[in-house]
Amino acid sequence: MKPTQSFRYGLSKSRITSFEQCPKKLWLSVHRRDLAEHDAGAEARFASGNAVGDIACALHPSGVMVEAEPDLGAAVAETARLIAEGHPGPIFEATFEHDGVLVRVDVLERRKKGWHAAEVKSSTGVKDYHRGDLATQAWVLQACGLPLKSASVRHIDRDFELTREGDYAGLFADAELLRPLKSIIEGRADVVAAAREVLAGEEPVVEIGEHCSSPFECEFSAWCRRDQPTGPDWPVTLLPYGGGKKWAEQGIEDLLDLDEDDLNPRNARILTATRDDVPFHDAKGARKAMKNWGWPRAWLDFETIAAAVPRWIGTRPYQQIPFQFSLHLEAKDGTITHHEFLSCDSTDPRRACAEALVEMIPPGACVIAYNASFEKRVLRDLAGWFPDLAEPLLALEAATVDLLPIAREHWYHRDQRGSWSIKAVLPTIAPELDYASLEVSDGGNAQEAWLEAAAPECDPLRREALAEALKAYCERDTWAMVAVARGLMRP
Ligand code: SF4
Incomplete structure (x- = not known):
């Protein structure tokens, strides 16, 4: 026009x-x-x-x-x-x-x-x-x-x-x-x-830049990038925690143009694994890091909702409210059982969630989460809301250990592209367990599904279908942790 x-x-x-x-x-x-x-x-x-x-x-x-x-x-x-x-x-x-x-x-x-x-x-x-x-x-x-x-x-x-x-x-x-x-x-x-x-006037000429995502992600990004050179397969910007910024500012775009000697140990591992296409794997170190974890092992993952307008008494804006958890309980002999909790009607899920945790996780279990600060915070919040359950909930919090830093220190495959999120690590260790086949496939999807299911006008059959999709997703998250941990320890 x-x-x-x-x-x-x-x-x-x-x-x-x-x-x-x-x-x-x-x-x-x-x-x-x-x-x-x-x-x-x-x-x-x-x-x-x-x-x-x-x-x-x-x-x-x-x-x-x-x-x-x-x-x-x-x-x-x-x-x-x-x-x-x-x-x-x-x-x-x-x-x-x-x-x-x-x-x-x-x-x-x-x-x-x-x-x-x-x-x-x-x-x-x-x-x-x-x-x-x-x-x-x-x-x-x-x-x-x-x-x-x-x-x-x-x-x-x-x-x-x-x-x-x-x-x-x-x-x-x-x-x-x-x-x-x-x-x-x-x-x-x-x-x-x-x-x-x-x-x-005519369509202005503006170069792609940081303004394309701030304050909002621009919806014309694909149009503006259509003629952009594709860049290297392994750009320096995949280095985590902004580690590639200083190189990009020096005009170095390709990770493979860097030298290990100029990088910190973690980024050097990323470079080596990327260049050689051989995963970095320190199985001995991973086994050592996990060897003191007790039994049984409770692989735990929460799904939460955080609304601007708090729905339930005692909650604050944007506070993470758990509506679901998945739990794989692993005995020392390797036996694993799955347990779960899900509340997806519009009622307050907190009390039932807290009770289910206390009931399902045996006292003395080692609780394992991926990026555990999140699970620990949810457990602390639940303890604060329900003083009568505070003791066992805080005991669970104290017993929670984190698989993420162990993965970060002992494994890297170049397909992770600088990320140790469970969804980046899992396909490199257990590719058969991808999320692509699941109806709910990430945390954002899970929140959308819960909001739809919890709406009073949601059709009961649809709610049931959403509940099944949520359960499948959350179960995959904890099973993924088990698979990653086993993969990390495997020689
Ligand atoms: S992507 Fe959007 S913000 Fe960036 S140059 Fe194009 S129109 Fe402007």
Whole structure:
């Protein structure tokens, strides 16, 4: 499509945010929407944002919602009417337009000395791009003649704890920003003019860079990368913990151009294993590292959900709530039995989870997790919620050991490409146990499946199918640990 110079493009807060991330992103989002890739996480983020927005509105029962129907012109008129008629409560989605820029303010509150605009966010603090969002809104509101006295990002207060069902007073904290944003607000007219100039021109030329994933993963990445050279098979950037950055900055892209002497021991092992296509394997060291683990061995993995809006009494925003665990119990003679817990109706899963742990894991067992800090934290949280079970739960936490650092120190196959996540290691040790055949194949999938199953409107047959998929996935996670540990010890 060839844009016309005379057409004046309408803008919105999100279009200006796109422009500030990358002018080309704005241009593509308007003129070549067809090139955008599907964003798999968008639906979940949208649902979470909606839940947060609904609570922000529910905290003001006297508020009134400005609907986007029949169109946004009508929303602008409805907002003006509510203000002119002195509606005392907050106005939700108050809609304003100035110079072709349309904004909808999440919560517009009439206060003693003027108006307060709040931009509701599901994050636990203010992010850089929030400032631009709020500045755009403040600029439009002020230009429309609204006496705006304050403006805030209304974000989730991480310290909030739900103490009474449905009582979310205190869930949000306001970060007041009108004064600090003064210079950004004053520059908005220039930003808007620059965005329009981009839209009226040809597709801008912008190189791929760090801006492509910050503040958002760009949906036009495939389009922009289509003509990029593919680069080396083994780039320096696969070195973990940013170990390749310094080499990339020196213009060295290929890991195979490095020398072991210039690398720390772990990265040197990665280089050697990659160049020689021979896995690094220190079976003796792995056996030694695991030799003091007691019996029986309880291979444990939790699946959790962490919502912005806490659902259950005693929980906080984004706190990890376990809804499932898988447990492979291994006796000293090598016998293994599988046990599991799953709660996927909408009831609070914590108590049943805590009881199942205490019941299923024999006292004195050695609990083994992969990246165990996560399992330990869940066990500690459960102990905090249920003091009567705290003793056995804290004993489990104290008995938890970590397989990840042992894998990291004693095994590396080049197909791991710098990662020791269980999903990177497993195919290199036990390729028959891949996750590809599973309906739920990663932690993100598991959370989506749980959210669908736990929704009251979920069809019982569908819930049953989701439960089976969740069980298969979690069981694979603990069996994967057993297989990796055995592979590490195998001479
Ligand atoms: S991939 Fe990068 S360069 Fe391309 S439009 Fe997106 S942000 Fe801009």
